């Protein structure tokens with residue numbers, strides 16, 4: 001992809017786009033992935049420590065599916081979900097209240113590039129299908145490293161491009177031609193579901209993204225392909241000193 005074709009990731013534009021599709025976001029997510037998104041989230045949450053559920057920061061939390069799943073599976077004592085799209089969070093909040101989780105899940109409006117939590121204050125971070133939208137991904141990963149306590153785990157889900165011959169062609173046809181048409185028809189938003197394949201094509205390869213994570217403070221970063229590489233699960237452990245003494249627990 002040439003520089004000209006790189007998708008515009010200005011925060012205001014991305015937040016407006018997600019606000020516009022928020023009413024149909026969950027429906028389209030489950031439909032367009034044929035229900036696989038639930039499995040991908042389940043797999044990601046299961047990599048979190050069940051023995052010592054602490055404070056989980058869910059970055060790009062959207063409609064709070066990761067936050068609620070982490071609570072349901074006993075992987076988080078408390079969750080702080082951060083997202084800059086108010087309409088996505090509003091839908092998430094309704095789900096949190098309906099699930100009786102309002103005391104354990106706080107949803108906060110904020111940017112992944114400047115997280116509203118103290119340094120080394122959270123035990124784990126999840127980010128599902130969010131990092132591809134962030135304008136400066138490496139800065140955001142450094143910001144996540146700041147928020148995590150040493151030894152804390154980062155779990156990221158992001159789309160990839162499957163490399164299996166035959167299947168790849170079929171998938172790319174679906175992803176680039178059929179999915180944007182269905183997305184446009186159901187959400188009524190012209191650009192959001194064309195932006196999806198464009199942003200996935202522009203995202204670094206799994207190898208390159210692992211290198212970025214290593215530079216950002218996760219030296220053991222690894223990538224596991226899910227569903228033949230349609231999605232990658234990235235896992236890393238925060239090492240070292242955060243350089244910020246006197247950390248407070250969670251939201252600041």
Ligand SMILES: C[S@@+](CC[C@H](N)C(=O)[O-])C[C@H]1O[C@@H](n2cnc3c(N)ncnc32)[C@H](O)[C@@H]1O
Pocket residue numbers: 011014015018029059060061062063064065066082083084085088110111112113127128129130133134135
């Ligand atoms: C594809 S949705 C994923 C939502 C949710 N994590 C899920 O698994 O369904 C991406 C979300 O990331 C949010 N987002 C994108 N860039 C962001 C940023 N820089 N800071 C905060 N939120 C961001 C969007 O508003 C949107 O809600």
